[in-house]
Amino acid sequence: MIIDTQLASLLTAGALIVIGIFAAVFLDNLIKKVIGLAFIGDGANLFLIAMGYKPGGIVYIYLPGMARDFFAQNAAYPLPFALVLTSIVIGASTMAVMLGIIMVLYKKRGSLKASEILGE
Amino acid sequence: MIEYILMFIVIVGSILALMQRDLLKAAIITGIPGAALAFLYQYLLAPDVALTQAIVGSAIVPVFIALAVYKTRRVED
Amino acid sequence: MNLLIPLMVIVPIICALFLNLLHKKDRTIKAIAIILALTLPLLPILASYGIHYFGGYAPLAQNPTLSTGLPSLITGTVLNTFHPAITYAFQDAQKLFIFILGLVAFLAILVSLFETKRPSGVYGFMMFMGVASVIALLLTDDIFNFYVFFEIMALATVGIVLVSGVKGNYETALKYMILGSITSPLLLLGIALLLGVTGNVNITDIIASLKIGVVDPKNPVLLMACGLIVFGWLYGSGLPPFHTIKSAIYSKALPHGAALLQAFSVFTLIALGIIILRIFSYLPFSQMIILGVSLLAMILGITMALLQTDLKRMIGFLAVGELGYIGIGLGLGTAYGITAGLFQAINEVVITAFLFIGFGVIYYQTGESDIRKLGGMMVKTPLVALLVLLAGFAMAGVPPLNAFQSKLMLIQASIQAGLPELGVIMILLSIVTFMTFMKAFHAVYMRPKPADLEIKNEKIPRATILSLIVFLVVCLIFGLFPQLATGFLQAISSNLAGGMP
Numbered sequence: 001m002i003i004d005t006q007l008a009s010l011l012t013a014g015a016l017i018v019i020g021i022f023a024a025v026f027l028d029n030l031i032k033k034v035i036g037l038a039f040i041g042d043g044a045n046l047f048l049i050a051m052g053y054k055p056g057g058i059v060y061i062y063l064p065g066m067a068r069d070f071f072a073q074n075a076a077y078p079l080p081f082a083l084v085l086t087s088i089v090i091g092a093s094t095m096a097v098m099l100g101i102i103m104v105l106y107k108k109r110g111s112l113k114a115s116e117i118l119g120e
Numbered sequence: 121m122i123e124y125i126l127m128f129i130v131i132v133g134s135i136l137a138l139m140q141r142d143l144l145k146a147a148i149i150t151g152i153p154g155a156a157l158a159f160l161y162q163y164l165l166a167p168d169v170a171l172t173q174a175i176v177g178s179a180i181v182p183v184f185i186a187l188a189v190y191k192t193r194r195v196e197d
Numbered sequence: 198m199n200l201l202i203p204l205m206v207i208v209p210i211i212c213a214l215f216l217n218l219l220h221k222k223d224r225t226i227k228a229i230a231i232i233l234a235l236t237l238p239l240l241p242i243l244a245s246y247g248i249h250y251f252g253g254y255a256p257l258a259q260n261p262t263l264s265t266g267l268p269s270l271i272t273g274t275v276l277n278t279f280h281p282a283i284t285y286a287f288q289d290a291q292k293l294f295i296f297i298l299g300l301v302a303f304l305a306i307l308v309s310l311f312e313t314k315r316p317s318g319v320y321g322f323m324m325f326m327g328v329a330s331v332i333a334l335l336l337t338d339d340i341f342n343f344y345v346f347f348e349i350m351a352l353a354t355v356g357i358v359l360v361s362g363v364k365g366n367y368e369t370a371l372k373y374m375i376l377g378s379i380t381s382p383l384l385l386l387g388i389a390l391l392l393g394v395t396g397n398v399n400i401t402d403i404i405a406s407l408k409i410g411v412v413d414p415k416n417p418v419l420l421m422a423c424g425l426i427v428f429g430w431l432y433g434s435g436l437p438p439f440h441t442i443k444s445a446i447y448s449k450a451l452p453h454g455a456a457l458l459q460a461f462s463v464f465t466l467i468a469l470g471i472i473i474l475r476i477f478s479y480l481p482f483s484q485m486i487i488l489g490v491s492l493l494a495m496i497l498g499i500t501m502a503l504l505q506t507d508l509k510r511m512i513g514f515l516a517v518g519e520l521g522y523i524g525i526g527l528g529l530g531t532a533y534g535i536t537a538g539l540f541q542a543i544n545e546v547v548i549t550a551f552l553f554i555g556f557g558v559i560y561y562q563t564g565e566s567d568i569r570k571l572g573g574m575m576v577k578t579p580l581v582a583l584l585v586l587l588a589g590f591a592m593a594g595v596p597p598l599n600a601f602q603s604k605l606m607l608i609q610a611s612i613q614a615g616l617p618e619l620g621v622i623m624i625l626l627s628i629v630t631f632m633t634f635m636k637a638f639h640a641v642y643m644r645p646k647p648a649d650l651e652i653k654n655e656k657i658p659r660a661t662i663l664s665l666i667v668f669l670v671v672c673l674i675f676g677l678f679p680q681l682a683t684g685f686l687q688a689i690s691s692n693l694a695g696g697m698p
Contacts (some may be wrong), residue, residue, distance in 0.1 A: 005123050009164060012127040016134060016153075017382070022380055023138050029196045030371075031189060033144050033152055037378040038181055039134050044382035044389065045173075051393040055162045060165070076165040080392060083341050084169050087385060090348045092176050093186075094378060095351060097139055099188040101359070101371045107194040108367070115196070118372050 009050040017044030030102050030112045034095060041091035045084045052080035123163045130158040141196050147185035154178040202287045203251070205295060206333045208236055209302075213325035217318070220547025227310050232322065234306040235469035237328060238299030241292050248338075254282035280399040282669060284338040284521050289536045290539065290689040293682060294464060300671070301460045301550045302328040304664035309453040311658035312561050320360045324457055327353030329657030330461055331461050335467040340388050341398045342471070347384070347433060349401035350461055351377045357454040358446055365430045367450040373446055376432065376439065379643045383695055384429025390422035391476075403476055415481060423477045430473060434518050436494045436524065444498075446512030448566075452557025455509060458551035463546050466520060467539065473475040474535075474693050485531045491524025492622065499626050500526050502633045505621065508556055508566040511637055515630060516549045522623065526607055529614045538604035540682050544675060548591045551668035555585035558661060559641055562654050578657065584665045589638060591672045593631035599675035606679075611626055 003011075016039050023036025053076055060078040062071055080119070108116055133152035155163035156176025161170035212233040219226050228302065257264040257277045264272050271277065306324055329350040335342050341663025349375075358370045388398070395403045395412050406412045415656045430436075443462060447455040470487070498518025505511040523545065526538015559574055559582050560566050575582045591598035594605075604627060608620040675682050 005164070008124060008127055009160065012130055012160075013129050015170065017386070019131070019134050019138070021379060024375060025136065025181060029143070030145065031185065031192070032138060033375060034188075034197070035137055035146060035185060037375065038150070039153070040379060040382045042153070042177070044385045044386055045385055046160070046170075048389045048392070049161055049164050049166050049169060051389055052166065054122050057165055059167055061167075075162045077396070079396075079398065080389070081166040083392075084166070085172055086174050086341075086345055088169070088172050090345065091382075092180055094348065094352065094374070094381075096184055098371065098374050098378070099184055099357065101374070103188055104369065105367050112193055118586070119367055 001028060002054055006050055006053050006055060009053070013047040014041045014045065016040070030105075030114055030117070031099075033114060034102065037098070038095055039092065041087070041094075045091070046089055048080040048084050048087070052077040055114060096120050104105050123160060126156045126160045126163070128187050129153070130160065143189040143196055144186060144194055146187065147189055150185060151178045151182040154181060199245055199247040199249060201240060202247065202249040202285050202336065205240045205287075206285075206329050207246065207455055208233075208240060209329035209332065211326045212377060213322045213329070215326070216516075217322050230310055232306060233441065234303045234325075236298055237302050238295035241287075241295040241675050244287060244292075247286055248293070250282045251285075251287040254280075256280050257309075268309065269641050270352075273407065275406065279397065279402045279406065280338075284344050284401070285333075285336040286338045287336060288688065289337055289685045290466075293543065293685040295332055295656035296312070296462055297546055298328065298331060298335070298460055300667075301546055302457060304554070304667060305453045305457040305460075305550065307470065307660050308456075308557070308658070308664050312453065312557075313451070318360075319356060320454070323353045323356035323360065324454070327357065327457065329466075331361045331464050331539040335401065339398055340401050340403075340472065342351055343468070344381075344385055344388055347469075347500055348381055348467070350433075350465065351381065353460060354446065354458055356449050361449060361451045361454060363449045363451070365366070369442070369445045369449045373442055376442060380429055380432040383425050387422045387429065388426030388428070390418050391424065394418050394487065394511060396423070399524070399695065400475060405666070407476070412518055414697055419477075422482070422491060423473070423480060423483060426469070426473060426477075427483075430466070430469045431490065432521060433462070433469055435462045436466070436490050436520060437497055439500055440494060440501075440514070440517045441519060444501075444510055444517050444554060447513035447516065447553075448507055452509065452553050452560055455513070455556075456552075456553040459549045459553065460546045461515075462516075463520065463523070463542050466523060467542050469618060470524070471689070471693065474527060474530075478530065478693070484528050487528035488619075491521040491528055492619070493521075494518065494524060495521030495622070495626050498690075499629050503629065503636070506568055508559070508568050508637060508641065509569075509572070511633065512549065512552050512556060515552075516634060518544070518626065519545045519549065519592070519628065522604065522607060525619060525623070526610065529610055529616070530694060531610060531614050532687075532691045532694035534605070534610035535612060535693050536683055536686045537610045539678075539686045539690065541600070541603035541607060541670060543682055544603050544672075547668055547671050547675075548588060548600060551588040551665065551672070552585065552588040554661065554668070555581060556641070558657055561661075562652055562657070565650070566652055568640040570647060571648060572640045572650065573642075575642040577652065580662065581657065581665065584662075585642075586638060587669055589631070589650055590597075593678075594632060597673065597676050599679070602679040606683075629659070 020036045020040030057076045058074045060075040130153045137146050137149040158170045158174035210601035234275040329347040333346040355370045395406050407414045498514050502511050523538045523542045526534050594601045
């Protein structure tokens with residue numbers, strides 16, 4: 001392979017963040033904006049996961065009968081993975097609140113255009 | 121090899137979701153990068169995160185967005 | 198091991214959940230809520246200093262029972278001193294900060310209980326939840342834990358704005374959330390980069406590994422991490438370019454909510470500012486960035502406050518402008534400057550809450566916050582008018598009150614640091630602040646009453662007057678005896694000024 005898996009996933013994360021920021025800034029539809037914001041969060045999560053990845057390593061679960069030194073040298077770094085679990089849930093709940101606000105605003109204003117609703 | 125295909129699916133799926141004019145379609149397509157990310161996490165040695173992401177990214181998030189679309193307007197104007 | 202340290206975060210969360218369970222019985226709930234809110238300022242007074250390791254996982258160096266059987270690969274290296282669990286540090290500076298936050302929260306909740314007539318429900322829940330998250334921000338020594346509570350704080354802020362019922366609150370809340378959903382992942386990215394370089398999320402460990410050379414401090418990735426974390430800091434505290442949205446958020450909340458929200462942003466500024474100074478103060482331009490942004494915040498915030506016609510928006514911009522003073526204190530980088538900045542932060546929290554609740558009386562009585570439609574309120578409420586006038590004097594820095602001491606310290610510190618220009622700008626902007634305040638004060642209280650202005654609520658709740666007097670007393674105490682506050686802040690600022698502690 002020309003680039004290894006870790007670098008490729010970091011680049012994917014970067015691409016997701018760029019796509020998300022583009023959508024959040026330039027698209028006019030509020031639901032599209034929210035989808036873009038979800039992609040930014042996904043990108044940040046993928047970035048953290050790629051930080052903990054170890055090329056050629058094994059999953060960080062200590063199975064019975066595994067040699068301790070082998071596990072210590074080959075296991076992936078589990079700390080970022082533990083953080084991502086929290087981060088995914090936070091992202092989903094933030095998104096749910098935003099969609100709720102959008103539903104209320106649609107009832108009030110009858111539009112989903114950001115330029116109409118947020119432009120004052 | 122399969123990791124690279126998954127990454128490709130993630131990027132293309134996210135762009136496709138944002139290009140739809142029908143918002144319900146966009147909501148459902150949002151699940152594709154979510155699910156692909158879940159598989160990618162499995163290949164990046166994080167099975168527990170993959171489980172969470174599979175549920176949140178491929179089921180909960182699209183359903184939330186679809187609900188919001190159902191309560192508002194389906195076609196982007 | 199001090200059990201009261203985690204309780205400072207747990208108690209408000211339990212209050213939030215518990216008060217929502219009790220519905221309908223209004224009077225008893227009011228009493229319970231007041232008693233529970235009173236624990237917020239009391240807990241930090243009762244707790245003794247210490248470090249709390251969650252789950253009891255102290256570093257191996259302090260935990261001989263665990264470290265005996267381990268190979269020297271672990272005990273002989275730097276791993277021995279790392280913190281394996283989330284750590285909460287409670288030192289003298291935190292004691293003062295959490296006490297002030299608890300006091301402002303208690304008074305804001307007290308006023309809201311008597312003014313909104315809805316003792317339980319979403320509003321109280323969000324207020325307690327926000328207080329819990331900000332206390333955690335101040336206590337935590339773990340940067341990811343910081344991120345989690347940062348997000349909870351943002352959600353609580355949005356919740357407080359959503360339930361206010363002020364016109365246009367949903368739009369502002371959505372705008373704030375969209376900006377937040379761009380910024381928070383970027384802050385997380387900064388944390389991820391820091392984690393990738395140092396392999397740690399504990400701030401003390403990150404600093405230790407930078408200091409003893411496990412990690413190269415000149416690594417360019419750290420620059421990127423610093424930039425992203427500073428960006429999150431700007432959003433969390435409402436410094437430019439986020440000053441407009443932050444002041445809009447204040448103006449769309451109810452006055453007591455706004456009093457609490459500005460306390461949230463000031464303490465976020467302090468908490469993340471201290472983290473940035475602790476980790477990145479060796480970068481030569483980090484202090485320049487902080488100084489530049491703070492100067493911009495001061496100038497933009499205070500000059501834009503002059504142009505506003507909405508009373509709450511005006512105080513919101515003034516609050517953002519005052520944030521600049523704190524930032525200048527932190528950015529000067531000397532021990533005296535940091536003490537002055539932190540002292541100014543304490544004073545600003547008290548004074549801005551004072552102003553918001555004081556002018557909130559007008560909003561409570563008339564339901565109007567546009568200064569062009571207000572007037573002649575002096576006749577109705579002479580006592581409140583006097584208290585609000587004193588709050589304005591305090592904000593501008595008139596001698597017997599507290600901001601005078603901190604602004605004087607800031608000017609002295611800027612002269613000591615070789616930047617007397619900053620002192621001149623600060624004095625000029627203090628005058629503009631006072632002018633803005635007097636413009637609002639004149640329009641609301643001294644001008645003859647417009648014919649179409651109707652008074653909805655004649656009677657002011659006694660709790661409001663009581664809380665205004667408490668704020669005035671705090672202002673006077675810190676103004677007459679500044680060493681009461683600065684004594685708590687000396688240790689942390691001499692630590693921060695000495696480079697990497």
